[in-house]
Amino acid sequence: MRQAVLKEPYLVTMRDVAAPRELKDNEILLKIHRVGVCGSDVHMYYGKHPFANTYPMVQGHEYGGEVIKVGSKVTLFRPGMKATARPHIVCGECPPCKRGQYNICQNLKVEGCAGPEGSAQEFFIIPEERAVVIPDALSYDQVAMIEPIAVGAHSTRRAGDLKGKNVVVTGAGTIGNLVAQFAMARGASKVMITDLVDFKLDIARQCGIRETANIQKESFKDATKRVFGDQGFQVGFEAVGAQVALTDLIASVENGGTVIVIGVYVQHPVINMGFLGEHELNVLGSLMYLKEDYQEAVDLVEKGVIKTAPLITQHFAFEHYHDAYKFIENHSDKVVKVMIDITDN
Amino acid sequence: MRQAVLKTPGNIEIRQIPMLEELKPNEILLKIHKIGICGSDIHVFHGKHPFVTKYPVIQGHEYSGEIISVGEAVTSVKPGMKATARPQVVCGKCPPCLRGQYNICQNLTVQGFVANGSAQDYFIVTEDRIVAVPDSVSYEQAALIEPAAVGAHSTIRAGDLRGKNVVVAGSGTIGNLIAQFAIARGAKKVLVTTAKSDFRLGVARQCGIKETANLSKESFPEAVKRVFGAEGFQVGFEAAGAQGAVTDLIAGVENGGTVIIVGVFEDNPVVNMGFLGEHELNVLGSMMYRQEDYEEAVRFIVEEKIITAPLITSRFSFDDYLDAYHFIEKEGHKSLKVMIDVSGN
Secondary structure, three states: OEEEEEEEOOEEEEEEOOOOOOOOOOEEEEEEEEEEEOHHHHHHHOOOOOOOOOOOEOOOOOEEEEEEEEOOOOOOOOOOOEEEEOOEEOOOOOHHHHOOOHHHOOOOEEOOOEOOOOOOEOEEEEEHHHEEEEOOOOOHHHHHOHHHHHHHHHHHHHOOOOOOOEEEEEOOOHHHHHHHHHHHHOOOOEEEEEEOOHHHHHHHHHOOOOEEEEOOOOOHHHHHHHHHHHHOOOEEEEOOOOHHHHHHHHHHOOOOOEEEEOOOOOOOOEOOHHHHHHOOOEEEEOOOOOHHHHHHHHHHHHOOOOOOHHHEEEEEEHHHHHHHHHHHHHOHHHOOEEEEEOOOO | OEEEEEEEOOEEEEEEOOOOOOOOOOEEEEEEEEEEEOHHHHHHHOOOOOOOOOOOEOOOOEEEEEEEEEOOOOOOOOOOOEEEEOOEEOOOOOHHHHOOOHHHOOOOEEEOOOEOOOOEOEEEEEHHHEEEEOOOOOHHHHHOHHHHHHHHHHHHHOOOOOOOEEEEEOOOHHHHHHHHHHHHOOOOEEEEEEOOOHHHHHHHHHOOOOEEEEOOOOOHHHHHHHHHHHHOOOEEEEOOOOHHHHHHHHHHOOOOOEEEEOOOOOOOOEOOHHHHHHOOOEEEEOOOOOHHHHHHHHHHHHOOOOOOHHHEEEEEEHHHHHHHHHHHHHHHHHOOEEEEEOOOO
16 A cells, blocks of 8 residues: 655655554554644654654544444444544553543654654554544545644633633634634634734634734734723633744733643743743643544534634645645645545545 | 831832821731741842832831731721731732732732832731731741742642642742642642752751752752652642743653742743643642631641741841841852841840
8 A cells, every 4th residue: 555654854755565454353444535734744844843753754643534444343433434533542551541631641652743653544543442433424624624623622621611701822723723713612702813824814714713813914912902802811822832922822811811832832932930920820731632522523523613624725645745745835824734635535 | 117118229228207197997007026038029129020120119028017006997806916918909800809819910019019018117007908816926927927828829729739749849938838838738748949058958857848859969850759759740839930940840740730830030931832732731820829828827827737937047137127138148048038027026
């Protein structure tokens, strides 16, 4: 079968590898239809991911596929069904795992990032425990978006009750967009999303996020004043991985407010500890998701609450995997989600 | 009456001022007995406090006194009682105040920093901020209720400490009292660290904090390993205001753990957002205290869950206020709480 491999930074090549091995009892064989290219994949491509830095790497942790075959003990999946799966490999034995926080397992490995190979190939084997049943009504494009949507589900749960709160999301890429949509779905009063690129803010509006600000054209302070008036905002989500976004959120969130850090930072930022301490802020990390986040993501996509179509800005054929990265490199202001079409349907 | 005024950084003058005016109905006149010098007073003395930039300043926010007279509407205390008071002047109208988080009032002014403090023979406080102190507590102990309340509040911010291992970075008065509170709240093991001063670790042990580490002699990971073994630690308190301490706590705390920021930073630190995000840490500011923290501090001091006597390492008379700062500058690592004896008894 065909497989795409990131051999070293800046080099994706296609190769032929052996057909998938025999399934174990609990395993599912997926024929991969779509793989989404994620921001952290791009960090890896540039050789700048803080943790995922082993090469060669078969990428692909956001994907949708068709069940081809199941092991003898698999109960929820049958051939012909659509599916995706969490890419977590966890130990089950460390204190976070025992608390149910396996997303921050002390021995966490992530397929396609830091750990075994991902799904950038024609067929992929997943264990049933990590697989998620997908209703037939979802397209394979939508299925491949469940992973980033689950990031939105999880990070908005980390923030506590959002009902009646004003929320700022910095960054209108895929994650920021989906975080904002989830914040709205969870009852936030007003949600403003910021970016430097109008194209991404347009997509945010197409997804139903009404309040947007291009902070190259309007200062962060002016934008929050325009959108929230005297009410300010109580929760911020940092989905860029940029010093300036973090600085703005920490300086402006209401005293006692919460800032959730989702973005991946190439360089560690400076934090104004005067604000953090004296305003008694809560700065919380959010990592990936749990199984229930995947399930909530599927549920809200099926109900049409979370919109994904406007986010998918380009498709590349499997054989042109490397071209996708080159396109992202040269057209970062025209890209949100790039989808790799492993199959044509 | 006498008043100590910090006219400009480094310059304290004792001057005579007129006796205070008549009391309003809700006010209480205190004869000040003892004033403790706090780390943030030292920041202000050197002109390096991040928020206090206007001089002259009348310092004094940790103090004890005797109630001399009370306004006609005051019901909770009477003349002759020992007391202290919270130095927080709040608006009562902003969102944090309306939520009961008046310690982070958006219009907070703190007596001794921006508003005038208690560095004078007599001082007027309002009844809503008064805290009565039982006779069995000495005036020196009563002057330590303020920093003890910081320990009470910050350990509440950390959530349930029962069964958790805790590291407190910083062995000054605040670090010491946080560690004592963590022990009192049921933490499993509590380690106090310092960057340099064995003297302060000796005081910590006299206060019943068994586990100490001098990081000029032992690395942070080694100390953590020695004290907690494979269990690691789940909660850290940063009470040093130092880059190294923030770095150590964020790198060392268990995935999903909590780091409380209590220290005042002259320079904003760099924070490893990879750890914060990918380990899903909770980095929480803690600001001063509320009335219930003062009351708990009094209760714990009375019950001897909190030991204060070893913390008081030097005493200066009111007229020698400036000498106290010179002493701290020269002998800081051999001192902890420096007490100003205002009344002479």
